[in-house]
Amino acid sequence: MSNSVVPNVPPYRAVSKHEMFPDSTLDEAARFDFITHMNKFLSSSLGPGNKLAYERRVLPAFRKEKGRDPKDRFEIRHAMNRDPFHQLWSASKRNTMEMRQQNGRSVVLRQLDELDARANALNEGKATLRLDPSVEVPRYQSAVDIHCMPGCYHGEERPGDVSAGANYDCGIFATTAGALGGLSDGGGQAVVEWLRKNYPNWKPRRVLDIGCTVGHNVVPLALAFPETEFVAIDTAAASLRYGHARAQALGATNITFIQYNGEDLSRWDDGHFDWVQTTMFLHELSGKALPAIIREGFRVLAPHGLMLHVEQPQYSPEMPLYEQFIRDWDAFNNNEPFWSAMHALDLKQQMVEAGFGKDDLFVAAVKAVADRAIFPEAATDETEDHGRAAAWHAYGAWKGGAPK
Numbered sequence: 001m002s003n004s005v006v007p008n009v010p011p012y013r014a015v016s017k018h019e020m021f022p023d024s025t026l027d028e029a030a031r032f033d034f035i036t037h038m039n040k041f042l043s044s045s046l047g048p049g050n051k052l053a054y055e056r057r058v059l060p061a062f063r064k065e066k067g068r069d070p071k072d073r074f075e076i077r078h079a080m081n082r083d084p085f086h087q088l089w090s091a092s093k094r095n096t097m098e099m100r101q102q103n104g105r106s107v108v109l110r111q112l113d114e115l116d117a118r119a120n121a122l123n124e125g126k127a128t129l130r131l132d133p134s135v136e137v138p139r140y141q142s143a144v145d146i147h148c149m150p151g152c153y154h155g156e157e158r159p160g161d162v163s164a165g166a167n168y169d170c171g172i173f174a175t176t177a178g179a180l181g182g183l184s185d186g187g188g189q190a191v192v193e194w195l196r197k198n199y200p201n202w203k204p205r206r207v208l209d210i211g212c213t214v215g216h217n218v219v220p221l222a223l224a225f226p227e228t229e230f231v232a233i234d235t236a237a238a239s240l241r242y243g244h245a246r247a248q249a250l251g252a253t254n255i256t257f258i259q260y261n262g263e264d265l266s267r268w269d270d271g272h273f274d275w276v277q278t279t280m281f282l283h284e285l286s287g288k289a290l291p292a293i294i295r296e297g298f299r300v301l302a303p304h305g306l307m308l309h310v311e312q313p314q315y316s317p318e319m320p321l322y323e324q325f326i327r328d329w330d331a332f333n334n335n336e337p338f339w340s341a342m343h344a345l346d347l348k349q350q351m352v353e354a355g356f357g358k359d360d361l362f363v364a365a366v367k368a369v370a371d372r373a374i375f376p377e378a379a380t381d382e383t384e385d386h387g388r389a390a391a392w393h394a395y396g397a398w399k400g401g402a403p404k
Helices: 024-044 048-066 074-080 086-111 112-124 163-175 186-198 218-224 237-247 289-299 320-328 329-333 337-341 346-352
Strands: 204-210 227-233 254-260 273-279 301-310 363-366 391-398
Touching: 024 048, 024 086, 024 163, 048 074, 048 086, 048 346, 074 320, 086 112, 086 163, 086 329, 112 163, 112 237, 163 237, 186 218, 186 273, 186 301, 186 363, 186 391, 204 218, 204 289, 218 227, 218 237, 218 254, 227 237, 237 254, 237 273, 289 301, 289 346, 301 346, 320 329, 329 337, 329 346, 346 391
Parallel strands: 204 227, 204 273, 227 254, 273 301
Antiparallel strands: 301 391, 363 391
């Protein structure tokens, strides 16, 4: 499948390397290239066929049987799951994710001794990595391999390794067709650009990043604010070991990675942080954990501090039911069990219940900064991939109003 068929798909060799990044053979890179092109082909060329199947076959059949239109996204899903085109598209999309995980894992396991040695050299003796074996991985993380990742974020091939983090890092470029940039840090880069544009004089003292995994999104923030103290927490030690080593390799030495559960931030006093944030993390939380994390985030946030949650758009009455259905795909086919319920929440109301005033709230559009080393053209492909597009909504609030 060539780039003339699927536009703006960079080769895997365009990925940015750092000291921790796993090396790939020609065959392994070629497999990633196939997966990248297949993902893009499914979204750009075949994806619109789902809408045609719905409008021309599924919706007329539903109306004939029920005498009405579907009342919600779930009824559309049950009806679409019987359509042969959607079955083929959905199975293919699921298979590309499984292939991506299998290839990434084989890349990592082949060189795990070397990767562990590199991580140990970067991590050893550093006070900026604090692991605590007493921290339990929550059931909402341990019960399922999220987006088909073997062992999820915390899995280990052997005690103390970095296999989970390395797999996550080396494969996300293929999953997103490079749209997050060579370092797959487009979310963090987008937030930096948003802040520079809207609050150029704001300089936070302390920042808390919750659910950091390997630090894709916190590292660009730390590099943009080198005088700021960053704390990145996660319950997955395997991801933190890799993430800390990766940050050290990239020069982001002002981040402390701590194994910790964001549902209880009693380690820190009220008002300790000027900025509390998550990036594409809320949708992986249970219905109990999500409000707890927002409440605790509000408590540890200083007056005029910023809370920012970067996510895909929430479902709303204005969003067509078909679009809600297609955005729900990950919830039922890609091991994202909380995706559907979370995107149906009113995040603004969640933040009000945590303590923010309604006038403190805002929603901002943030979009990954185009990496011109990968996409030299003025515009990159704008195909919507409903959950993997490099454009997000930032659901935010300033505690007591924005800083002057």
